[in-house]
Amino acid sequence: MNNKVALITGANKGIGFEVARQLAAKGFSILLGARDRERGEAAAARIPGVTFLPLEVTSHESVAAAAQQIEQTHGHLDVLVNNAGIGDNTDGLPGVANLDAVRRTFETNFFGALIVAQVMLPLLRKSPAARIVNVSSTLGSLTFQSDPDNPFASFRSIGYSGSKAALNMLTVNLAAELRDTPAKINSACPGYVATDINNNSGPRTVEQGAAIIVHLATLDENGPTGGFFDDNGSIAW
Numbered sequence: 001m002n003n004k005v006a007l008i009t010g011a012n013k014g015i016g017f018e019v020a021r022q023l024a025a026k027g028f029s030i031l032l033g034a035r036d037r038e039r040g041e042a043a044a045a046r047i048p049g050v051t052f053l054p055l056e057v058t059s060h061e062s063v064a065a066a067a068q069q070i071e072q073t074h075g076h077l078d079v080l081v082n083n084a085g086i087g088d089n090t091d092g093l094p095g096v097a098n099l100d101a102v103r104r105t106f107e108t109n110f111f112g113a114l115i116v117a118q119v120m121l122p123l124l125r126k127s128p129a130a131r132i133v134n135v136s137s138t139l140g141s142l143t144f145q146s147d148p149d150n151p152f153a154s155f156r157s158i159g160y161s162g163s164k165a166a167l168n169m170l171t172v173n174l175a176a177e178l179r180d181t182p183a184k185i186n187s188a189c190p191g192y193v194a195t196d197i198n199n200n201s202g203p204r205t206v207e208q209g210a211a212i213i214v215h216l217a218t219l220d221e222n223g224p225t226g227g228f229f230d231d232n233g234s235i236a237w
């Protein structure tokens with residue numbers, strides 16, 4: 001054990017589960033966040049020493065209860081991975097997207113991450129070297145979405161891309177807010193990974209997708225803050 005405590009939201013499957021597995025292998029005490037008790041407990045049981053933490057990211061009450069549990073058991077938090085995210089089949093171009101779907105997507109992908117970051121901040125401030133990783137997407141890059149030649153430009157979902165662009169703004173603003181502390185806050189894009197969010201259509205594995213997230217969660221004191229990265233380095237906002 002390295003005595004560091006890491007919370008991963010939406011970690012009962014997909015990329016979040018793999019991040020939990022890789023950080024556990026590095027000796028972190030893992031709090032595996034999941035909104036469904038049965039799914040969360042089953043997932044936690046698959047990684048030795050990992051603890052399930054009930055966490056519905058859109059509920060302030062649920063996040064506050066999780067923070068209270070962390071306070072009582074650990075007294076601080078070293079790593080927060082804001083991984084929980086959704087897509088919606090009825091999301092789409094701005095002219096036709098289902099507005100309820102867009103709102104739902106923002107509730108989880110942006111407001112959920114903001115709530116968790118805000119509520120966990122006092123615990124993160126108690127860490128000597130807090131790391132926050134917001135799991136974003138190149139689909140949230142304004143630069144890529146503005147370039148008709150970009151391979152991802154044909155994928156347009158205002159709710160998903162808009163919520164990830166907003167999440168990137170959370171990264172930038174939180175990094176500015178914590179500039180005078182040892183904390184480092186970054187956005188990561190895992191690439192196009194085969195998980196339930198895309199009906200397992202992506203060419204990349206969860207192991208590959210988790211790598212950049214784990215890297216940013218374990219940055220040393222010389223690492224960047226307020227940036228947006230994938231395996232190849234910095235991504236244009």
Ligand code: NAP
Binds near residue numbers: 010085135
């Ligand atoms: P996934 O397998 O569908 O996993 C999503 C996870 O988020 C699940 O554990 C899900 O829990 C959880 N979740 C959803 N809403 C939640 C809520 N309100 N509260 C708590 N947990 C919630 O998809 P994934 O690909 O691993 O996605 C992980 C992250 O990577 C997401 O932020 C996604 O946008 C991002 N991402 C993925 C790709 C890709 O190609 N896969 C690319 C770029 C970015 P349930 O099981 O209870 O639904």
